[in-house]
Amino acid sequence: MQISTLQFQPRPIPTLFLLLILLPLFLSLGFWQLDRAQQKRTTANTMETRRKLPPLIVSEQPVTAEEIEFRTLSVSGQFVPAGQLLITNRKHLGKPGYHVITPLRLQGSNRHLLVNRGWVAAVNNHPPAIETPTGPITLSGETNIPSPPAIELEFDLHNSILWPFLTLENYRAWSGLDIFPFVILQSPDSPHGFGRAWASARPGEGMHLGYAIQWFAFGLLSLALWLRLSLTRLSSLVTAKENR
Structure with a gap:
């Protein structure tokens, strides 16, 4: 009669693959996701706090995008139609269209602030005519920092005003304008805008x-x-x- 006993004898290949490669990899990915969750939690708390603050009037004072992200801004100036862009492949209620990006030159200044005026529907798969006033206006909106998609496709900045996405670096290179380091998502109650159903949910x-x-x-x-x-x-x- 034999008595079965177990002996601990690690094998080289399982030790290398499971203990030294996969285990550290899975743990690092887990902690990375915990860090991402903390970032989302911090962003959500910042968003809720800043959205409760009164509108901030934009002036020549230097300000970083991170300091006022999610703040509501009030700005006065004039639109510059020559610097207008359309961001393609934007959908609203299932319909294809564009986001209208128009620079606003601040009153009494040479600095410009990019305004996302909202969504317009495509007409036979082509952009519609965009009405842009040139007189003095005052509008408000929430600050936003645009970022490129995860897979950034190359495109020619100078051959079209139809862009697949917006980054401030690309816009500066294309327009040569002195712009603030953020974009305003124009409020629904501000004049001269289009469809503006901005996402306002708390980041999960x-x-x-x-x-x-x-x-x-x-x-x-x-x-x-x-x-x-x-x-x-x-x-x-x-x-x-x-x-x-």
Whole structure:
């Protein structure tokens, strides 16, 4: 009669693959998702706090985008139609269209502020005529920092006013204007705008927490599998020797 006992004997290949490669990878991905969740939580708290503040009047005073992101601004000046762009592939209620980006030259200044005036529908897959006043106006809107998509497609800045996305760097290179480091999403009650149903939901952290749990579970599974493969039954080894 043989008594089965287990002996801990780590094997080189499972140790290398499961313990030294997969486990650190899964743990790092899990902590990265926790960090992303914290970033979303911080952004959401900042958004809620700043949206409750009274409108800030834009002036020549230098200001960073991070300081006033999500703040409501009030600005006076004149639109510059020559610097107007249309951002393509924007949908509203399932219909294709464009976002209208128009620079506003501040009153008594040479600085410009880009205004997203909202959504306009495409006409037979072509942009419609855009009415842009040239006289003095005052409008308000929430600050926004545009960013390129995850996969940034190259396009010619100088051959068309139809752009797939907006970045401030590209706009400066194209227009040569001195612009503020943010864009205003024009408020629905401000004049001379178009369709303005801006997303206002609180950034969610739940997705990142779910991904973190998933990666940590994969790490735990890798550790459990490595432990299982590292245990050897001594009775099986004895039997194998006796059969030789």
